[in-house]
Amino acid sequence: MTGLRxxxxxxxxxxxxxxxxxxxxxxxxxxxxxxxLASDGPLDEDPALFAQPSLNAFMAAGGETWAxxxxxxxxxxxxxxxxPATVPLEEVELLLPVAVRDxxxxxxxxxxxxxxGRLFRPDAEALPPNWRHLPVGYHGRAGxxxxxxxxxxxxxxxxxxxxxxxxxxxxxxxLDVELELGFVVGVPSALGEPVAVERxxxxxxxxxxxxxxxxxxxxxxxxxxxxxxxxxxxxxxxxAWVTPLEAILARRVAAPVQEPAPLPYLxxxxxxxxxxxxxxxxxxxxxxxxxxxLYWSAAQQLAHMTVNGASLRVGDLFASGTISGPERGQxxxxxxxxxxxxxxxxxxxxxTRSFLQDGDEVVLRGSGGDALALGExxxxxxxxx
Amino acid sequence: MTGLRxxxxxxxxxxxxxxxxxxxxxxxxxxxxxxxLASDGPLDEDPALFAQPSLNAFMAAGGETWAxxxxxxxxxxxxxxxxPATVPLEEVELLLPVAVRDxxxxxxxxxxxxxxGRLFRPDAEALPPNWRHLPVGYHGRAGxxxxxxxxxxxxxxxxxxxxxxxxxxxxxxxLDVELELGFVVGVPSALGEPVAVERxxxxxxxxxxxxxxxxxxxxxxxxxxxxxxxxxxxxxxxxAWVTPLEAILARRVAAPVQEPAPLPYLxxxxxxxxxxxxxxxxxxxxxxxxxxxLYWSAAQQLAHMTVNGASLRVGDLFASGTISGPERGQxxxxxxxxxxxxxxxxxxxxxTRSFLQDGDEVVLRGSGGDALALGExxxxxxxxx
Numbered sequence: 001m002t003g004l005r006x007x008x009x010x011x012x013x014x015x016x017x018x019x020x021x022x023x024x025x026x027x028x029x030x031x032x033x034x035x036x037l038a039s040d041g042p043l044d045e046d047p048a049l050f051a052q053p054s055l056n057a058f059m060a061a062g063g064e065t066w067a068x069x070x071x072x073x074x075x076x077x078x079x080x081x082x083x084p085a086t087v088p089l090e091e092v093e094l095l096l097p098v099a100v101r102d103x104x105x106x107x108x109x110x111x112x113x114x115x116x117g118r119l120f121r122p123d124a125e126a127l128p129p130n131w132r133h134l135p136v137g138y139h140g141r142a143g144x145x146x147x148x149x150x151x152x153x154x155x156x157x158x159x160x161x162x163x164x165x166x167x168x169x170x171x172x173x174x175l176d177v178e179l180e181l182g183f184v185v186g187v188p189s190a191l192g193e194p195v196a197v198e199r200x201x202x203x204x205x206x207x208x209x210x211x212x213x214x215x216x217x218x219x220x221x222x223x224x225x226x227x228x229x230x231x232x233x234x235x236x237x238x239x240a241w242v243t244p245l246e247a248i249l250a251r252r253v254a255a256p257v258q259e260p261a262p263l264p265y266l267x268x269x270x271x272x273x274x275x276x277x278x279x280x281x282x283x284x285x286x287x288x289x290x291x292x293x294l295y296w297s298a299a300q301q302l303a304h305m306t307v308n309g310a311s312l313r314v315g316d317l318f319a320s321g322t323i324s325g326p327e328r329g330q331x332x333x334x335x336x337x338x339x340x341x342x343x344x345x346x347x348x349x350x351x352t353r354s355f356l357q358d359g360d361e362v363v364l365r366g367s368g369g370d371a372l373a374l375g376e377x378x379x380x381x382x383x384x385x
Numbered sequence: 386m387t388g389l390r391x392x393x394x395x396x397x398x399x400x401x402x403x404x405x406x407x408x409x410x411x412x413x414x415x416x417x418x419x420x421x422l423a424s425d426g427p428l429d430e431d432p433a434l435f436a437q438p439s440l441n442a443f444m445a446a447g448g449e450t451w452a453x454x455x456x457x458x459x460x461x462x463x464x465x466x467x468x469p470a471t472v473p474l475e476e477v478e479l480l481l482p483v484a485v486r487d488x489x490x491x492x493x494x495x496x497x498x499x500x501x502g503r504l505f506r507p508d509a510e511a512l513p514p515n516w517r518h519l520p521v522g523y524h525g526r527a528g529x530x531x532x533x534x535x536x537x538x539x540x541x542x543x544x545x546x547x548x549x550x551x552x553x554x555x556x557x558x559x560l561d562v563e564l565e566l567g568f569v570v571g572v573p574s575a576l577g578e579p580v581a582v583e584r585x586x587x588x589x590x591x592x593x594x595x596x597x598x599x600x601x602x603x604x605x606x607x608x609x610x611x612x613x614x615x616x617x618x619x620x621x622x623x624x625a626w627v628t629p630l631e632a633i634l635a636r637r638v639a640a641p642v643q644e645p646a647p648l649p650y651l652x653x654x655x656x657x658x659x660x661x662x663x664x665x666x667x668x669x670x671x672x673x674x675x676x677x678x679l680y681w682s683a684a685q686q687l688a689h690m691t692v693n694g695a696s697l698r699v700g701d702l703f704a705s706g707t708i709s710g711p712e713r714g715q716x717x718x719x720x721x722x723x724x725x726x727x728x729x730x731x732x733x734x735x736x737t738r739s740f741l742q743d744g745d746e747v748v749l750r751g752s753g754g755d756a757l758a759l760g761e762x763x764x765x766x767x768x769x770x
Contacts, residue, residue, distance in 0.1 A: 102528045107611060121610070128609050133552050134543055138611040139524035139618070143487045143698045144576060153577040155693035158519055158648065167518050169648045191529060191620070192538040192770060218693070224513050225506070226492060226523040227612020233524070234693040235576070263543065263554045308540035308603065308615040309770065313528045385577060385694065 008372050009073050010241035011055055011206065014092040021095055023050040023058055025073055026241055026375075030086035032073065034058075042084070043072050054099040055242060059186035059205045060314045066186070066205065070244060094240035096147040097208070098184055101315040103145060103236065104305060105180070105212055106137040108296035112324035115336045120220060132260060135296035135304050137318070140212070141233035145317065148240050148377045152213055154358060154384040155234035159217035171384035172215035174341070175356040178322040179279050179332035179364050181291050182210040183298045184242055185316035189306060197268050197303035201249075203312055204298065206242040209277075209364045209377045210319045213237065216335055216355070238317070241375025251275055251368040253292065265307050266300045275374070277323060279332065280363040281356075284348040286337060289323050289330040291366075358383045393757050394458050395626035396440055396591065399477040406480055408435040408443055410458055411626055411760075415471035417458065419443075427469070428457050439484040440627060444571035444590045445699045451571070451590065455629060479625035481532040482593070483569055486700040488530060488621065489690060490565070490597055491522040493681040497709040500721045505605060517645060520681035520689050522703070525597070526618035530702065533625050533762045537598055539743060539769040540619040544602035556769035557600035559726070560741040563707040564664050564717035564749050566676050567595040568683045569627055570701035574691060582653050582688035586634075588697055589683065591627040594662075594749045594762045595704045598622065601720055601740070623702075626760025636660055636753040638677065650692050651685045660759070662708060664717065665748040666741075669733040671722060674708050674715040676751075743768045 014024045014031055022035040035050035037043035045065070049058045058065070076084045107113055110127075113136070117126035130136060146152075154175055158167040186205025189195050195203060212232060219231030255270035275291040296304075301318055322332040331337045334355055337345050341354035356362070360381050366374035399409045399416055409416040420435035422428035430450070434443045443450070461469045492498055495512075498521070502511035515521060531537075539560055543552040571590025574580050580588060597617060604616030640655035660676040681689075686703055707717040716722045719740055723729050726739035741747070745766050751759035 102526050104614075117610075129545075129550075130543075130552070130606055130609070134607065136607070136611055136614075138614050139526055141487050141524055141695055142527070143701065144695050146576070153694050156579070157693050158515075160514075165514075166645065167515070167648070169650060191531070192767075194541070194770065215693070221515055222519065222521070223610065223612070224515070225502075225608065225612070226521055227608070227610070229489075229521075229523050230689070230693040230695070233690075233695045260551065263552070265554060304615070305618075308542050308600070308619040309538050310526055310529050310615070310618045316528065382577075385579065 008243065008247050009070065010243040010375060012097045012241045012375070013054055013095040015095060016087050016092045020051065021053040023052055023055060026089070027077055027086060029089045031089055031092055032084055032086055036085070042076055043069065045069060053095065055097050056099045056315050062187060063202065066244065070246065094147060094149070096145065096238070097240060097242050098317065099315050100142040100145045100317045101313040103140040103142040104137050104318040105140045105321060106135050106296065106301050106319065107321040108135050108294050108301065109321055109324050109332070110295045111293060111326050112322040112332060112336065115324060115331065119335060119340045133262065134266070135301045137301065137305065138227045140236060144233055145236045145238055148237055148375065148379070150237060150379065151382045152235050152237065152379045153382045155215050155218065155230065156384050157215060157218040157230050158221055160221045167221055172217055173355070174216035175381065176214045176216050176334045177279060177356070177362050178212035178214055179277055179287065179289065180210040180212050180319040180322060181275070182208050182238060182317055182319040184208065185312045186314060188314055189312040191311040192309040194309060195303055195306040195312070197266060197299050200299035200302035201245065203302060204245045206244045207248045208239040208242045209366050209374050211237040211362065211364055211377045211379060212319060237377050237379045239375030239377050243372065243374055247372055248273060251372065255292070258295070262300070265303055268297065268299060271297055275366050275368045277364070277366045280365070281353060282347055282349065282360055286345050287329060287331055289325045289332055291323055293323055293325040293330070294320055356381050393628065393632050394455065395628045395760060397482045397626045397760070398439055398480040400480060401472050401477045405436065406438040408437055408440060411474070412462055412471060414474045416474055416477055417469055417471055421470070427461055428454065430454060438480065440482050441484045441700050447572060448587065451629065455631065479532060479534070481530065482625060482627050483702065484700050485527040485530045485702045486698040488525040488527040489522050489703040490525045490706060491520050491681065491686050491704065492706040493520050493679050493686065494706055494709050494717070495680045496678060496711050497707040497717060497721065500709060500716065504720060504725045518647070519651070520686045522686065522690065523612045525621060529618055530621045530623055533622055533760065533764070535622060535764065536767045537620050537622070537764045538767045540600050540603065540615065541769050542600060542603040542615050543606055545606045552606055557602055558740070559601035560766065561599045561601050561719045562664060562741070562747050563597035563599055564662055564672065564674065565595040565597050565704040565707060566660070567593050567623060567702055567704040569593065570697045571699060573699055574697040576696040577694040579694060580688055580691040580697070582651060582684050585684035585687035586630065588687060589630045591629045592633045593624040593627045594751050594759050596622040596747065596749055596762045596764060597704060622762050622764045624760030624762050628757065628759055632757055633658060636757065640677070643680070647685070650688055653682065653684060656682055660751050660753045662749070662751045665750070666738060667732055667734065667745055671730050672714060672716055674710045674717055676708060678708055678710040678715070679705055741766050
């Protein structure tokens with residue numbers, strides 16, 4: 001088998017030949033059927049963990065099980081003689097990998113927050129006063145998280161045109177992409193008991209790419225004072241493949257010191273993930289960035305999210321917020337890339353874009369060196385209802 | 386049986402004598418065991434709908450089943466000779482009635498929004514420009530919705546003292562109550578397909594009281610620009626009993642015309658619910674208000690929430706936002722009642738309160754005439770961790 005990536009082995013949920021959904025692990029262009037491997041013997045685990053419509057049962061089994069399964073899959077797939085039974089990727093239907101409980105979206109890229117501040121609040125300081133003290137975040141809609149490949153219908157809603165007092169209603173005219181990294185919770189926590197920052201990653205099962213589609217015109221009108229709502233809740237796309245945290249942590253690198261120093265409950269050795277990320281629009285790569293640009297780590301996000309005693313459930317999803325770097329080509333949203341439509345982006349076909357048109361297709365990709373490729377997130381815009 | 390309220394018959398989930406959780410209907414101080422009634426014959430339904438840890442399976446069965454069950458329970462319980470088998474309320478443990486999917490909190494009381502605007506944003510217009518055009522709302526944390534009676538641990542978090550640049554960390558010193566009405570979704574909707582305002586109530590199974598506990602000091606520091614997060618996510622208490630929508634709609638009354646007229650997708654004959662509501666703190670009733678004070682209806686909230694194509698799931702919960710009336714004694718939060726601690730409230734024991742102290746107990750109650758009493762929401766404050 002060529003291009004085998006035993007250090008990666010992301011998990012997903014698939015359906016094959018009209019069968020019931022089951023958990024699989026991806027090996028290049030093929031899928032290991034974990035329910036079959038457990039039933040037939042090579043994988044010494046309860047098949048019920050994998051004969052499931054989501055990863056949640058497997059995740060709920062806990063970290064020791066995750067490590068044991070990963071080790072067993074490595075043994076089954078590594079080495080020149082390994083010939084594990086697989087299903088061709090092209091023959092399977094990929095399903096939403098996680099039954100998402102609560103979905104939290106953070107805002108942890110300094111460049112993104114600064115850019116959005118400049119564009120949305122030109123008369124104020126770009127960065128809100130709280131931004132360097134806590135990972136700003138909010139709850140999104142878990143029920144509209146969809147798997148890569150699901151068509152995205154353009155949302156309608158209220159927007160207010162510049163100079164008008166009253167809003168108008170109609171399809172969003174500023175439909176946007178947000179390139180994000182998502183973290184899936186596999187170990188729950190008890191209500192009333194904060195998770196310490198140094199224990200936070202113990203609760204994370206894995207990582208996946210997220211496109212937090214955003215209707216900027218709806219957002220600008222609705223978001224004060226309680227935050228984004230319909231501008232985000234129509235759909236959030238996630239990859240079909242969840243990369244195990246262990247594989248991702250191989251890409252851990254030191255990060256700059258945070259200034260001012262965070263409060264003690266957020267304090268840790270600064271780190272980030274060296275993951276190359278890109279956004280492709282209709283075949284043209286319009287942004288290349290890196291998860292290193294995130295100011296707050298996933299551990300800090302999780303510690304913050306629970307410091308008030310909020311509990312975690314298996315299947316909670318929290319995302320980084322749009323990942324932008326300091327250069328123009330490193331911006332993770334069209335709002336920033338086109339500087340709110342004042343600098344349209346040129347595509348390879350000669351056309352330009354500021355925001356998404358009907359029929360446009362966006363693909364997010366991520367990788368960490370030669371060994372690790374995150375599952376892509378793909379979505380095409382359907383016209384409004 | 387005295388005091389029987391056949392027109393009410395709220396549903397809940399209970400455990401009795403160490404048995405498995407099951408769905409019940411409340412009859413005064415007793416509980417009808419619907420799983421037993423279905424197994425034994427008097428209720429001609431699949432017992433599996435009721436041998437459940439939540440109402441979700443029953444809700445998912447749809448409106449015809451709800452109507453049939455309600456009619457059957459009326460027949461079983463009405464009339465002078467009715468002697469249905471019940472379990473005494475005092476012998477059961479009441480559980481969270483709904484497995485909550487997405488939780489949305491609105492902000493639909495004009496007086497509340499005006500008061501909060503004055504207190505939080507004294508230099509701006511009290512009412513945000515969008516407020517009369519759409520029901521402002523945001524997503525809350527579904528995983529920390531707890532049943533009445535669950536102790537509430539005081540959350541810790543960041544707050545910034547007046548005049549300071551940097552925040553401090555510690556237990557919230559402005560812990561508050563929000564008296565709200567919640568609506569439980571029983572009929573799902575498809576992604577990409579808005580629910581029309583005139584069909585919105587078809588999706589609602591029932592109504593229950595909600596206490597959306599709020600840490601005002603955390604909220605003031607964190608909420609810009611993405612809205613409330615940790616200030617709310619530590620706990621939201623709901624009643625153990627869900628009143629069927631049909632019973633609630635008997636309290637429907639005409640409401641004032643909305644000015645300006647809402648956009649067409651929000652337009653309906655103005656209506657509200659005539660439900661008397663009260664907040665008790667340590668045995669003293671500190672507020673008496675009424676759901677009539679809500680500006681936006683539940684139908685408008687649901688139509689708005691889905692107009693962008695967001696789908697509904699069985700178990701979604703949406704709440705009204707704090708219900709305040711124009712008079713001081715009609716305010717549904719301590720923030721408003723004590724006017725941000727400048728006018729402390731006197732309790733019957735001679736003490737005063739601005740915000741909640743450890744050990745304080747809050748009870749929310751609601752009723753509609755003699756026949757309809759909403760399940761109460763009770764919660765006592767435990768000290769911070």
